[in-house]
Amino acid sequence: MKKFILGMALCIGIASCGNRNGEKYKVQEVALAPSPNAEPAMAADVKANSTESAQAGNAGGQPGAVTPTEKKVVKEGEISLETGDLKASRKSLTDSLKKLGGYIDEESENTDTYEGRKNYVFKARIPVQNFERFLNTVSASADHVESKSIRIKDVTTEYIDITTRLNNKKLLENRYKALLAKAGKMSDILEVENKLNDIRTDIESSQGQLNYLNKQIAFSTLQITFFTKNSAGNNSGNSFGYKLKNAFGESLQVLQSIFFGVITFWPVIALVAIIYFIFRQWRKRKSRKATL
Template identity: 30%
Template sequence: MKSIILSSLCLILINCSKSGPAQQEAKADLVDMISEDKVSANVPPPSSISEKLLSDEKSTTNSISEHQADTISRKVIKNGEMRIQVSDIKKAQNQVNDILKKNNAYIQKEDFQNTDMDENLNLVIRVPYKSFDILINSFSDGVGSVLSKNISSNDVTEEYTDISIKLANKKIYLEKYLDMLKRASTTKDMLEIQEKIRGLEDEIDVAEGRLRFIDDRVNYSTLNLSLYREKVRSSATSKIGFGSRFIDSFTEGWNSFVSFFLGVISLWPFFLIIPFMVFLWRKWKLRKRNK
């Protein structure tokens, strides 16, 4: 009987010694979990709205920047100025209109001036980027004599990329603020978030407007075209007779004389003041001699 009891006690002691380390490990894991929960519970929340948003800023900004830089193609704005001397303004204008139709271009602004010396037709033309060089060559060949031509290119890829990246980031911030507005619990937080949303929306509108402007200038180049016809008469080229030229010269001389006469009359205050000053000077000099 004693041997049975002793064997039973030995088995119990062996089982206790085997289960001891496992129970200690379980208790240690439980203590660690409780301590971690306490630490996480004691971490203070972000003190401002900007800190809540800055948590994901680095990852989102970097990914957007790389994506935008890879997808945006080169943006080049082309502009030009041309001055062409023609023999007939109306005929030249008709030729210009035909060339514009062939190249899908249009006139944005038109200004005509007619003086005694010459006629000037100034046109602001918008043409698709791919047809810009073709249009320039067409005007140079068949419209008239080119007096001046100036072509310039402006690469705005860097500006366009920078605005696009900032715009994408602002839209992400706007979505975050809208989500925060739904979860706001106090009036103060709601007003603060709404103010930030309003500012972001204004900045997004400005950025989108700038991008639209750049796209328009890139897709459609601008050409300032001036058609010029000289009306100066010369004895070698003019078909007008001697009598008409004599009358024109006499009229021009008379106009010059009238302009000179009117200019002299405009100086009448000096003609009154100068004699008066001379009179006072002589009178003062005479008194000085008498003394």
Template identity: 35%
Template sequence: MKKLFLFLIIVLFSFSCKKSEALGLDKVMKEDEVNVPPPPKVNQVKLLKPVIINSEESIAVEKIEQKIIKTGDIRFESNDLEETYSHLIIAVKKHHAIIQNDTEGKDYSSVFRRLVVRVPSKNFDLFLADISKGVTYFDNKDISSQDVTEEYIDIDARLKAKKVLEDRYLELLKKATKVSEMLEIEAQLSAIREEIEAKEGQLRYMQSQISMSTMTIEFYKTVANEGGATISYGSKIWNAFKSGFNEISNFFITLLSIWPFLIILALIAHFIRKRLKKKTV
């Protein structure tokens, strides 16, 4: 009986310990939940205004301008060359263009005039539209655009690099104390300067082609062929007779020019004929 009573006491004691531990754990968890700060409300979140960086503080990004070279070549027929030329001159003055070359000529069946015009690139399309007015059709119309942006940027970058190198050599020249060093640096500077001038020349020429487009304009008028008139039958016979007489004259003139060979051939033929007669006798 004592043993049963002792067993019950031990069971109750262990049960009470477990319950107290559970109550303690729940209390700790509730305290932790109380101590955890609540999540911030949406209206408590502060939005930062975007900061605008001044252009002086930011890295300057240069906008690359496209470099285009435009050229045109057109050819058309005109009923009046002078009127067409006057019309072209008006268009040239209107669009601030210049005539670089003016050529006139005549071929087998037409007379023509060819103009090479330099027109500002921004006015190229308007100039082409103006000079095309009144033209029924073009014998030839070739309009092209060449993008040289990459080539232009490459040359410009090389030019800047050469100028930086030139400045460095100039600083070295100021610090040089020996004559040999000065001469060597000056030789390098001379070579660099030549390259800089060559690059600058390429850029100037390219910029000229970009800013001023080239338009070649040729217009012509068909004329009657002088040898195309109708020839009568009697005239044809007379011309044939004269042609035959001329051929005979040329033949005799040719014979006269080779008379020594003819005499030699005649003597040889006479000698052979004489020998043959002797054999037959």
């Protein structure tokens, strides 16, 4: 009887070991070959734990795990001012810009014929902490400030949204890297690598948006337009010499238009002249006959 009981216990133990081995194999197969519905579930799990993972990353050095708390703003504006010396004003402003850590992003020069003045325009990028200081320098260097407009845009929500999406994508990338390390089948490896390529593309796109936004936040934009004074007798739009010069120029243009018009329509003019000559000859002959 004792031998029978021992034999039954041994059979049950062997069967239990076999069942545990089978269950372990099934779990391993699921981990190696995730189903198409595994990614949404994984993404939901990542989103649910994004805050906890970010805090753990800050403590343990997790890359990209940042929880933005500061208010993020983008500051930009335009100022138009009048100066007596165009070149001197430009040099003064560019020197001041360099000292404050800024740079010129765009610049152009043009002449306003209607107002009779020269305009110089450049777009300055200045560190946000030096924006007000540079703006005061620009205003002080002008003979007269014609207009000024400053705008501040709050981008905190946009910044948090981009940062959160970037962190979630990086966490998802790490999950798929772990799956790739465990994968044994070639089909599983290819499937996981395709997912990784898509995730990395999203990461690069989000990182580019975040880099651009960080640059906009760190460097404010100020578009500066300064122009020369209008002075009588200095070829301004209201001076006698300026108007006389324009009158001669317009007269020359009229003569040129007449000349080229005659060249263009010379066949028509020649035909009209021939018809007129024939008509006169006919009238003369008719008059002679009437006299006879």
